[in-house]
Amino acid sequence: MMDEIRLKNIELAELSKALGAKNAGALEKAFGYTTVGEFLWHFPRRYVDVGELTPIAELPFDEHVTVVAQVVNVSQRQMHSRRGFIFEVTVSDELANNGQELRMTFFNGYQARNDLQIGTIAMFSGKVGWYQDHLQLSQPDYAILDTAEQADPRPIPIYPASAKMPNKKIRDLMGLLTELFTEEQLPEFLPEATLAQHHYPRRAKAYLDRHSPREIKQAYIARQRFAFEEAFLLQLSLAERSRKLGNQPAIARRQVKDGLADKFESRLPFELTDDQLEVGAAITADLARAHPMHRLLQGEVGSGKTIVALRAILQVIDAGGQAALLAPTEVLAAQHYSSIKKMLGNLAEPGLFGEGEGTGVALLTGSAKTAQRREALLGIASGETGLIIGTHALLGEHVRFAELGLVVIDEQHRFGVEQRDALRAKGEDAVPHTLVMTATPIPRTVAMTVFGDLDTSTIRKLPAGRAPISTHIVPMQLTGFRDRLFSRIREEVSKGHQVYVVCPRITETAAEQGILVATAEDGANQTMSVEAMFELLSSMPSFTDVRLESLHSQLDSHDKQEIMDEFAAGQIDVLVSTTVIEVGVDVHNATLMVIMDAERFGISQLHQLRGRVGRGGLPGTCLLTTWLDADHQSVNRLRTIESTLDGFELAEADLAERKEGNILGVQQSGSRSTLRELSIIKDRGLIESARDDVQLLMQSGNWAAEHSQLASVVGSWIDQSTSEFLNKN
Incomplete structure (x- = not known):
C-alpha cells in the first residue's frame, strides 16, 4: 500500500x-x-519524557510528575453529587521492586476504562494529590507502552485524542507513516x-x-519551524495580495484647489491635531494615485477619525467621484448623517439646484420609507448625491452609483467579508479607493496578521476639548456602594447632565422577575437586564422626576432612532441600554456611564462604552459594577480598565486574554482559522521575523520564478474560507 x-x-x-x-x-x-x-x-x-520519571516511593506532593507503572487493579463507582462515574486505577511501580502502588482517578473515564486493563504498562503524567490517606494522580495524561517503547528512552507524544481514537492508536498509525x-x-x-x-x-x-x-528539545524546535512556516506563508500571501491590489487601475482623485475639501477645512472652528494632519496628508497622496488606496485608519474613540475621513470624501467628490460610508447599525448611520450634515453646513447642499455650494448627502437604511428610499436612490444614480451614508441597505442590488470613487467602512469588524466586497463591487468602471476605520486599537501583531495587506495609519492624540474620563469599580455586594451608585446617577441628573446605564442583556427569565429588589436587600449575584434596571429606577422615589427611557436591539428601528434623537436633544435624562450605544453615539451632555455586571464585557468593549462620555468638554465618569469578590480573576480585567485610558495598552491586554479564533478566521470569515501551529498571541516574534523575511524576498524581483515550489504552495495553502477572507477583507 x-x-x-x-x-x-x-x-x-x-x-x-x-x-x-x-x-x-x-x-x-x-x-x-x-x-x-x-x-x-x-x-x-505535549510530550512525556522518560528522563522525567520519578519512582512512586519518591513522589513529591503537589508537583507534576511522570511515572511508568503497571495496572494491578481497576474499579468503578458512581458519583454521588452529580451524574457520571469515577474510574479508579491502581498501578505498581515499574522502576522499583518494592511493590509501591499509586492510585489514578478518572472522572467519567470512558477512554481510560477501555485502555487501562489489568497488566497494561503505561506512562502516567499528572499532579500529585492526596485523597483518603493515599497519594493519587487525578485525571492524569497517560501513554500505553508496548515492549519496544519500554526499552526506548525517547519522549512519548501525547496527541489530542478521542474515546474511539486513543493516543496509542494515533501513535501507531503515525508510526506507519514515518518511513x-x-x-x-x-x-x-x-x-x-x-x-x-x-x-x-x-x-x-x-x-x-x-x-x-x-x-x-527537537520537538519544540520543529514546532517553531512549522509555526514560522505558517507565518511566512500568511505574510507572503498578504504581500502578494497587496502587490496585486496596488497594480489594479483606479481613477486618481487629486486634490482640487479651493474645492469642497479646502472650504471644509478652512471653516473648522478648531485646529487639527498633528496626527490628523499627518494621516490626512497620507490619504490625500493615496487618492491622487491611479491605483486603489487600501488603508486602515485606527484611532481612539473621539480621536477625530470622522473628520479625516470626511476630508478624504470631499477630495473624491471634488474630483468627480462619489463616496459611500458604510456603518454597522442604523443608530450609527443616522448619527454619522446628522453630525456630517452639521459639520458641512451648506456644503451638504448641491449648488446647481439647491441653495448650497456643495454636494448632496443622503441617508439610506433598511427602515427608510419608500419615498425617502426612492429619493436617495435617484440622487445616488444621478450623481447629485456625492455622499451616501447607510447600513447594509447600501449593498442592495437596486443601489446604483453614477461614479463610486471611495468606500469608507466604519467599525470594520462588524461586517462580513462578503458585505464589504459587495459594496466595493459597485464601482463598476474602476476599483474604488477604500478607507477602513476602527475605534478599537489593533495590536501590532494582529494588524500584521489580519490587515497585513493594508497601509495602516494611527491617530493617537485626542483633539483639544476632550475631557478626561475617570473610571471606578463599584463592588455591588457592599450595601453602601450600591446606595451610592444610585445617588451618584441622581446627582449627575441634578446638575443638568445625562447618564448612560448599560446592561448585558435585555430581559430576564420569568423565574428572575422581581429579583432586583431582593438583590438590593441580600446582595445576591444576579445579572442585570435593561428591563429590570428600568423598572427598578422607575420605582425609586428619588427618580420620580427623572426622565427615563430604555433602548435595545429588539425595538423597532424607528423607535430606536426616535429615542436616540430625544436623548441627543436632552429630552431624556437617563438612558438604560444594551451595547447598542457602544459605537458612534455622540451626546456631549452625557457625563456618566454606568456599566452593570461589567465583568461580562471584554476589555475593548468596556473601553468603547467608556468613550461615550466626556465628549463635550465636560469631565466624564465611568462606573464598572460587579458582584464578584475583589480577588476574582475577572475583576483584574476591570482593574486594567480602571488603571489606564490608553486604548493601545488595553488592546494588548485584550489580546492576551482572548482566544485565537476570535482574532483570525472565525469572526472574519465565518469558519475556523486555517492557522494550526501559529499563535498570534504567543508567536509575535515569529510573525515579525516572517514579515521581515517576506519583505526581503519580495525585493528580489520575481520571487515566484526563483522559488517555484514556494509559489505553488502559496497558491494552494490557504483554504477556501480564509482565501475569501484575505481577498475581501
Missing part, C-alpha cells in the same frame, strides 16, 4: 491509500481528516537562506522530530 504513494508528495495522498480504508475511516470520523497531510498536522499537544518522512516525499519549499538564518530543520526532519523526537 505504501508503494502506491511512494515518489509522490505524501501530504496530497488519500489516507485510505496510506493506512487502509478502515483506519482512514476511523480518522475521518474522529477528526475529519481525509488526506495524509491533514493527519501529519495532527501534532502532539515516508523523506526529502522526496516531503519536499522543502521555504528558501534555503531563510532556513539557514533561523537554524530550522528541513521539512521532512521537522515532521519526524515533531512526531517521534529523540529528545523533547
